[in-house]
Amino acid sequence: MKRKRKQLNLLAIIGLLLGLVWLVPFYLMIVNAFKTKKGIFTNVLGLPEEWTFGNFSQAFIELDFIRSFFNSLLITVLSTGFIIVFASMAGYALSRNKSKLSSIIFFLCIALMIIPFQSIMIPIVTIYGKINMLNQVGIVFMYLGLGCSMAIFLVHGAMSSISVALDEAAEIDGANKFQTFWHIIFPLLRPISVTIGILNVIWIWNDFLLPSLVLGNPNQQTIPLKMFLFFGQYTKQWHLALAGLTIAIIPVIIGYLFVQKHIIKGVSEGAVK
């Protein structure tokens, strides 16, 4: 069908143009990170006259990148891990227990998702300040609280495809509830756990506001926080700022390229539910 071929070609061209347009911000950021201050001033759109690496080394040091990367990693992995495990336990218990109380508790968990962070940020800072939890331990606990509602909802949904017969078979074999959960149910929850993991990693890794309120100690600070401070210090010194921004997004881009398919699948499921 000639007409169809023509249409597809047109679509392919439009797609290509849009794709290029979509990438332009990245191009501009990277290209100008390699220029000197003067280089950006004279030519902002083109490739650098001389490729400078100095911006990157300076940004890397000022962002304390190794430490802030480690902080972001630690907080993200721990928080997400706790969310997955504890929300799965809760989702399992709530879905297997069909009583009225169970339904009420489930509804409560879901309803709490509505509360926006700005409505509770002042009390959180005040209360946790008083008990000395404005640190990495505190923040992981906070992420658990903030993230588990959505996770419980997703696990509860996924539980409907896991037959009760499995629970019963395990019980007959003498397993207690914990063994049943850990050895049989939790492995079967792997797909939804991946979805939950991805959604939370994206959110927590990039989160700025909560860390800015909780992590006062520079040694505990995460990448977004350091980026904010760095940018504030070097405003208008675009060559440095852009180098810093490039460094900051490299882990995200690398991670994305590796697990792209899973990410898109996870986001798709999470949003449609």
Added chain:
Amino acid sequence: MRNRDLSFWIFLAPVLIALTAVLIIPFFYGVIHSFTDWNGLTVSEFIGLQNYIDLFRDAEFKASMWFTMKIAFVSIITINFFGLGLALIVTSKIRTSNLLRTIFFMPNLIGGLILGFIWQFIFVSVFKDIGLALGIDALTGFLSTPKTGFWGLIILNTWQWAGYIMIIYIAYLQNIPEDLMEAADIDGANSFKKFQNITFPLLAPAFTVSLFLTLSHSFKIYDQNLALTNGGPYNSTKMVAMDIYNTAFMENQVSYGQSKGVIFFIVVAAIALLQAYYNKKQEVDV
């Protein structure tokens, strides 16, 4: 069948503790304190609805509310327009669709703060140079006026979220049965007619999902606002979340800031309830 024995509660304990300590207690603590003259450290008296009365007269707060609504409303249109458009391209049979899908979704993975800084560079520096070179005045001084600040936020918001909404539309588009399309082909329908009579109606739930996602997300914008314009010039592009933050932490009006936070909750909850209502309604219709 689980009964309400110890194991049930042990399985629930971690999340119940976390939800209580991080959401429930702070929420009620905040609500109660919004009725006092709390300054973050001490409370000396109960002031009733005074904060809320002040809030309704607060021109800046109202301005930020209004600005936020404008951003949300326009974003809904742009994000959904691009989201659907990109989805249609990606689900067509062109060979580059996987690559394009990867590209369009990429901005969504990067934090709002970093995106805000990248676009600040583009609007302030790149636009200026292009504007000077081509003699287009409108491009120089971008972000230095309320109007350009507004559109800057819209462009950023769209670039960040169109890919995410695209994923949703793709999921729904892929659920449209092939035979429906083939039957239409046999009946001689062209692409436009097919879209109009099959695709569009079947995407109705996708519209609803995307509408509410975009709405609630746009309402809560903070990082991008901070990084792109910092509310400037002169607080003209300050969104609600930033207003709350500034009131509480920079102007040190803690209980007043908290009352704004409570109002913010009410608005966001109203949106969520509307969404739940619409979902229920659609389920019945289909």
